[in-house]
Amino acid sequence: MREIDVVFDPERKLFLYFGITFLAIGVGPFGTYETMSLWQRTVFWSLDILGCALIVVPIVHVSYHSRFLKFLSSQPRFLFGVVLAALPAAGYISVLYGTVGNKLEITTPFPLLYVQVTVFSALLLLTEFVLWPKLFGNRGGKxxxxxxxxxxxxxxxxxxxxxxxxxxxxxxxxxxxxxxxxxxxxxxxxxxxxxxxxxxxxxxxxxxxxxxxxxxxxxxxxxxxxxxxxxxxxxxxxxxxxxxxxxxxxxxxxxxxxxxxxxxxxxxxxxxxxxxxxxx
Known part of the structure; x- marks a missing residue:
């Protein structure tokens, strides 16, 4: 993997992030299917995935294209942005669990939650910036x-x-x-x-x-x-x-x-x- 193509492609983001949101609403992972109604899952996972995307994606974009990090190659700049963005995203999820769905409590310690958010964010963003262009083509100069x-x-x-x-x-x-x-x-x-x-x-x-x-x-x-x-x-x-x-x-x-x-x-x-x- 020589190049991570961190570009702002609205169409790609729309299909990818909303697709994962709809999948989470239907499947109901982490106990949300048993403890929440369809409407509650819709609210919860929309706020969870799309809210985290609003936190993580801008930070990764800024990190990747930052003039202050030009001394780093593309992969370290990308990973630095993911690790940095996962911290506020994990905090946001902790607050969300205590707000939406009274029967659902988060039992994962925050350090472990932070690691999980980092790994999930990295996989999701690699799908967007590496796998997606390979499967569906790259916007490139568009x-x-x-x-x-x-x-x-x-x-x-x-x-x-x-x-x-x-x-x-x-x-x-x-x-x-x-x-x-x-x-x-x-x-x-x-x-x-x-x-x-x-x-x-x-x-x-x-x-x-x-x-x-x-x-x-x-x-x-x-x-x-x-x-x-x-x-x-x-x-x-x-x-x-x-x-x-x-x-x-x-x-x-x-x-x-x-x-x-x-x-x-x-x-x-x-x-x-x-x-x-x-x-x-």
């Missing part, structure tokens, strides 16, 4: 608008002949993009706030993802990170130019991106190696 490139960015013949990897080849990141742009080749990726803007010869798409996580999904697509906010495919590198006190990378589509000193030497080496490989 979480943000897709932008068409100008004609100068993606000429039909000028760039297509220089691509060393056909657009149909499997690049994991492609599955996150809207279908209308998947036929192109990836040119660059740049960060726009919390979104990774993927530029292809066929268009642009925004994905709610960190740049490092997007790069992890570029297996088989040679490229170099040139800045904390920019990555460029080696197929579309043209030159590295000195500008005043800094450096710029010129791409074959005419754009220029900043090249920071941190990535300068590595970018030069990768570009040189790629150029030698082309001539062999």
């Amino acid at each position: 979480d943000a608008p897709t932008q068409q490139l100008s004609a100068s960015l993606a000429p039909d013949t000028a760039l297509s002949g220089e691509i060393h990897r056909s657009p149909g080849d499997t690049i994991p990141l492609m599955s996150r993009l809207p279908e209308e742009v998947r036929g192109g080749a990836i040119v660059s990726i740049s960060m726009q706030d919390h979104y990774a803007e993927v530029t292809l010869t066929s268009g642009r798409a925004l994905i709610l993802m960190r740049l490092g996580d997007a790069i992890d999904l570029l297996e088989g697509c040679p490229g170099a990170r040139v800045h904390r906010s920019h990555w460029v495919a080696l197929d579309f590198f043209e030159t590295i130019e000195k500008r005043d006190r800094g450096y710029r990378v010129r791409l074959k589509d005419g754009r220029e991106l900043p090249l920071s000193a941190t990535y300068l030497e590595a970018a030069r080496q990768q570009l040189a190696q790629f150029s030698r490989a082309e001539t062999v």
